[in-house]
Amino acid sequence: xxxxxxxxxxxxxxxxxxxxxxxxxxxxxxxxxxxxxxxxxxxxxxxxxxxxxxxxxxxxxxxxxxxxxxxxxxxxxxxxxxxxxxxxxxxxxxxxxxxxxxxxxxxxxxxxxxxxxxxxxxxxxxxxxxxxxxxxxxxxxxxxxxxxxxxxxxxxxxxxxxxxxxxxxxxxxxxxxxx
Numbered sequence: 001x002x003x004x005x006x007x008x009x010x011x012x013x014x015x016x017x018x019x020x021x022x023x024x025x026x027x028x029x030x031x032x033x034x035x036x037x038x039x040x041x042x043x044x045x046x047x048x049x050x051x052x053x054x055x056x057x058x059x060x061x062x063x064x065x066x067x068x069x070x071x072x073x074x075x076x077x078x079x080x081x082x083x084x085x086x087x088x089x090x091x092x093x094x095x096x097x098x099x100x101x102x103x104x105x106x107x108x109x110x111x112x113x114x115x116x117x118x119x120x121x122x123x124x125x126x127x128x129x130x131x132x133x134x135x136x137x138x139x140x141x142x143x144x145x146x147x148x149x150x151x152x153x154x155x156x157x158x159x160x161x162x163x164x165x166x167x168x169x170x171x172x173x174x175x176x177x178x179x
Contacts, residue, residue, distance in 0.1 A: 009046070009050075012047065012050075013050060013054070016047075016050075016051070016054075017054075020055070026055075026058060027058070027059060027135070027144050027145045027146075028058045028059030028060060028061065028144075028145035028146070029051055029055070029058060029059070029060050029061070030061050030062070030063065030128075030132070030145075031044065031047060031048060031051075031060065031061070031062045031063070031091070032062070032063045032128070033062065033063075033064060033065070034064070034065040034067075035064050035065065035066060035067065035079060035080045035083040035084070035087070036065070036066070036067035036068075036071065036073070036076045036079055036080055037073075037076070037079065038075075038079060040065070040079075040083075041079040041080065041082065041083040042079070042082075042083075044062075044083065045082075045083055045086040048060065048062070048086055048087075048090045048091065049086070049090065051090075052090055059092055059144070059145040059146045059149065060090060060091040060092060061091055061092060061093040061094070061095070061145060061148075061149060062087065062091045062093070062094050062095065063095045063097060063124070063127075063128055064083075064087060064094055064095065064096060064097060065097045065098075065099060065124070066080065066096055066097065066098050067079075067080050068098070068099055068100035069100065070100070087160075088157075091159065092146070092149045092153070092156070092159055093148070093149035093152060093153050093159050093161065094159055094160045094161070095127065095128075095131060095161055095162070095163070096160055096161065096162040097124055097127065097163075098162075099120055102115075102120050102123050102124070103115050103120060127163045130163075131148070131152075132148070134147075134148060135148060
């Protein structure tokens with residue numbers, strides 16, 4: 001699925017290895033990628049396979065941006081279908097992110113008429129921060145990435161989750177309310 005020359009592949013694996021070596025304790029890996037484009041789908045799948053080869057016993061979760069229906073890229077559906085097989089087999093938890101849904105529904109609630117990718121990425125960042133918050137802030141019943149995924153995905157084949165509700169507010173309206 002991904003044709004990657006050995007030099008770039010070795011550089012990527014070397015960077016991952018050096019990050020693992022400087023860590024006190026590695027709990028697992030969080031991979032953020034899009035499954036619509038060639039880099040996110042092909043290279044992302046290759047990285048997932050290499051993580052399993054090198055660190056098979058570690059937890060892998062992904063934050064995967066799924067394609068929208070209005071794309072003019074012809075190969076986007078093929079990239080997505082080919083990547084789905086890897087997402088079914090490899091990670092223990094896949095967070096499905098949909099730019100189109102975020103733009104239409106969430107931004108409308110925040111009264112942003114023409115959302116930019118910066119706005120959409122800010123919402124995705126909130127979703128990622130919310131999912132990883134128990135691990136980062138030491139929740140008593142969550143001590144590992146495994147516990148997070150076990151609580152959100154209790155049945156292993158059903159490991160695709162999607163954000164249902166978040167508290168959305170316009171940051172600027174919030175600031176102006178106090179002045």
